[in-house]
Amino acid sequence: MFYIYGLGGRGYGGDAAGLPPVSAPRRLRAGEAVGVPAPSPDTPPAARPQGGVAQDAVTAYTQPTRGGPRLVRRVSELMTPRVLSVQVGATLAEALRELDAGGVGQAPVLGANGDLVGLLIRARAPDAGAENGATPVQAHMLSPVPAVTPDTDVRHVAQVLLAHELPGLPVVDEKGALCGFIARGDLLRAMVAEPPLDLWG
Template sequence: MLAIYGTSGLMYRGPIEDLRRVLPSLRAGRPRALHVDIDRPDFADSAFRVAAAPEHGERPAHALPRPAAVAVQAYGEVQHPAPQRHPLERVRDVMTRAVVTVTDTMPVAEGWRTLAERGLGQAPVLDAAGQLIGLLTRAELLSVERLPRPQDSALVWRAFMAQPLATVMVTPVPAVTPDTLLRRLALVLLETGLPGLPVVDEAGALGGFVSRSDLLKAVVHDPPLDLWAG
């Protein structure tokens, strides 16, 4: 299920397959293709830590004899059983639940600082009532068409940084529900060029965010990603 939110509230709710037909009629301001700055996956994950192999088949000095090593491994598996594996099929399996948000009245300088301090490429924009109305993206903040010119005075730059995020956010913004299939999420990301999408419940309350980097992490981690779920 797809929902599209703008400054006036919910503008559309329906099948993701209708996105291409519906979204052009909902665009606010000028249509634009976003140059996406994708968040980097966390390559510090233990899945990428590879121990150096001993040379010439020699056993490292700290290695246990094989029977003892097997016993230690078995004990560890009993004390810390592996989590149940299941294919990752839906947005709820990969989304980030601790979502960072900004408000439409927040100055551009503060919004930019929020993204920089959290290492984010985007953040959902909420109004005074806490309702989703847009998306702040680093790509849009860096758009040449928006930024003052290098030769402009400091006053012009200060005025730009002081304007509210409502003037630079992407709106309307699509949102998906936690039960959305990942392949349909990928379709929306491709169609819109956005770096990620807010995740809302049936009542429209923001419950998380899912980004392209979340999908990339799902591709390289266990359990396997299932993009062919029915």
């Protein structure tokens, strides 16, 4: 089950196929936000980084497994249950300091009542210099933001991450309370586990 949350609360509930498009975070000036482009599929293999997670994934799948791969289907099996979040009333500088201290690239943004209202993505936020540092998180967060429940199929999550170019999704329980986060890195770590997990069985 997927939801859309924003400053006005929950705006959608349904499957991945009906999920509305996700708009870019609001910017103070055109061209102010800094993004990190994904590698182009047309990039020659020789120009792509070697080793690392991608190479580990290839190696893991070419090696024989002991006892066969373990099938993973649900978000609850891969998500990170302890989530760093930021408050909607925080300044951009305060929020980015929290992300840096926690070693994460994104964080759900919570409203005054602890409800999910957005997602702050480090790579898409401007530098927190003199001009931007005092601006509120609300001006730079992605909102409305998709969220997912723990029992959702991870294949559908992967499809949404690709379709909406997101680094991850907040995980909420049936009451809408934040209970985790599933990132692209969680999917990659599952793929390079020993034995590798069969995500698509």
